[in-house]
Amino acid sequence: MSELSPETVAVHAGRPSEGPLSPPVVLASNYRTYGYTREEGSPTWEAFEAAVGALEGGESVAFGSGMAAIAAVLEPLPVGARVVGPAVGYTVTRGLLAERAAAGRLELASIDLTDTDAVLSACEGAALLWVETPTNPLVGIAELDRLCEGAHAAGAAVVVDATFATPLLQRPLELGADVVVHSATKFIGGHSDLLLGVASAKTPERAAALRHARGTLGATPGALEAFLALRGLRTLAVRLERGQASAAVLAERLASHPAVSAVYYPGLPSDPGHERAARLMNGFGAMLAFETADATAADAVCERVRVLTHATSLGGVETLIERRARYPEEVAPEALLRISVGLEDVEDLWRDLDRALAG
Numbered sequence: 001m002s003e004l005s006p007e008t009v010a011v012h013a014g015r016p017s018e019g020p021l022s023p024p025v026v027l028a029s030n031y032r033t034y035g036y037t038r039e040e041g042s043p044t045w046e047a048f049e050a051a052v053g054a055l056e057g058g059e060s061v062a063f064g065s066g067m068a069a070i071a072a073v074l075e076p077l078p079v080g081a082r083v084v085g086p087a088v089g090y091t092v093t094r095g096l097l098a099e100r101a102a103a104g105r106l107e108l109a110s111i112d113l114t115d116t117d118a119v120l121s122a123c124e125g126a127a128l129l130w131v132e133t134p135t136n137p138l139v140g141i142a143e144l145d146r147l148c149e150g151a152h153a154a155g156a157a158v159v160v161d162a163t164f165a166t167p168l169l170q171r172p173l174e175l176g177a178d179v180v181v182h183s184a185t186k187f188i189g190g191h192s193d194l195l196l197g198v199a200s201a202k203t204p205e206r207a208a209a210l211r212h213a214r215g216t217l218g219a220t221p222g223a224l225e226a227f228l229a230l231r232g233l234r235t236l237a238v239r240l241e242r243g244q245a246s247a248a249v250l251a252e253r254l255a256s257h258p259a260v261s262a263v264y265y266p267g268l269p270s271d272p273g274h275e276r277a278a279r280l281m282n283g284f285g286a287m288l289a290f291e292t293a294d295a296t297a298a299d300a301v302c303e304r305v306r307v308l309t310h311a312t313s314l315g316g317v318e319t320l321i322e323r324r325a326r327y328p329e330e331v332a333p334e335a336l337l338r339i340s341v342g343l344e345d346v347e348d349l350w351r352d353l354d355r356a357l358a359g
């Protein structure tokens with residue numbers, strides 16, 4: 001289906017060629033001919049995997065969560081392998097890498113992924129470069145094409161966590177990455193009602209290694225979750241279109257709000273990631289972050305919002321606002337708020353935010 005645009009592929013890929021239009025939820029641990037689900041997969045997982053694989057231009061493997069996919073990607077690394085990872089990025093990924101380094105399983109260099117030269121000089125002797133772009137929570141943009149080229153020249157494989165971008169806004173395998181992972185819990189599922197992960201590989205060998213790791217780690221998805229994630233994927237294009245249009249409006253208005261000291265959104269022409277995002281992505285996404293004068297003011301915004309919901313996670317139809325207080329100061333400013341923009345009317349969202357900022 002490669003001649004079709006990704007929006008069309010998201011609607012049609014992974015459908016059975018006969019019988020029901022939507023692949024059914026198959027609740028089975030074993031099959032007469034296929035074998036055992038943990039090892040061989042199931043038709044419900046495969047439908048989701050086929051759809052994501054068609055969008056990524058690779059072979060996809062579904063996992064029980066984003067972290068299950070991430071752990072499975074790291075699993076085959078030999079003891080002592082050098083990994084270049086994110087200084088700013090998803091907390092649990094950074095934690096997993098740091099724990100493995102502390103236990104002597106990996107040698108870890110944590111680098112600001114938006115600093116291409118620093119990342120590439122750290123790649124000397126590395127087995128793996130772990131990229132997250134856009135980054136959580138600062139929505140920083142990595143220079144993916146140059147990073148892939150440089151890392152490969154240094155002999156390192158490249159894995160990209162592209163959760164914030166979704167398969168529609170960024171195609172890391174095309175830009176040179178070896179594996180791309182998503183927390184499908186977020187935009188792909190899109191309704192805050194499931195946990196799921198997916199990893200897609202450029203080569204069948206890497207996909208086989210991911211499938212093997214899924215089976216041995218037992219990191220398997222649930223059938224209902226895979227079904228719901230595929231249903232979510234069908235509407236991803238329209239949800240993203242709405243979310244990122246509203247994110248652009250909110251970012252622009254926040255940037256000129258007297259109670260806001262900084263805005264992080266690659267769609268703003270003044271944002272340091274703007275040029276890169278315009279070059280490497282098909283849109284600026286529905287995630288933004290901003291800073292207030294101090295932590296007290298940031299906490300107050302979370303308490304006062306009524307249309308936005310103060311809750312963790314992202315990528316659902318409802319707009320979420322979250323304090324990123326758990327980040328150490330070198331990673332994120334103290335008074336940082338992150339917004340995942342959903343599908344509400346943008347003027348309702350703005351009135352709510354403006355009122356919450358005014359106190």
Ligand SMILES: *Cc1c(COP(=O)(O)O)cnc(C)c1O
Binds near residue numbers: 066090186197
């Ligand atoms: C949520 C998230 C994950 C982890 O995914 P889960 O589905 O919660 O396990 C990984 N990376 C990023 C960028 C995320 O936002």
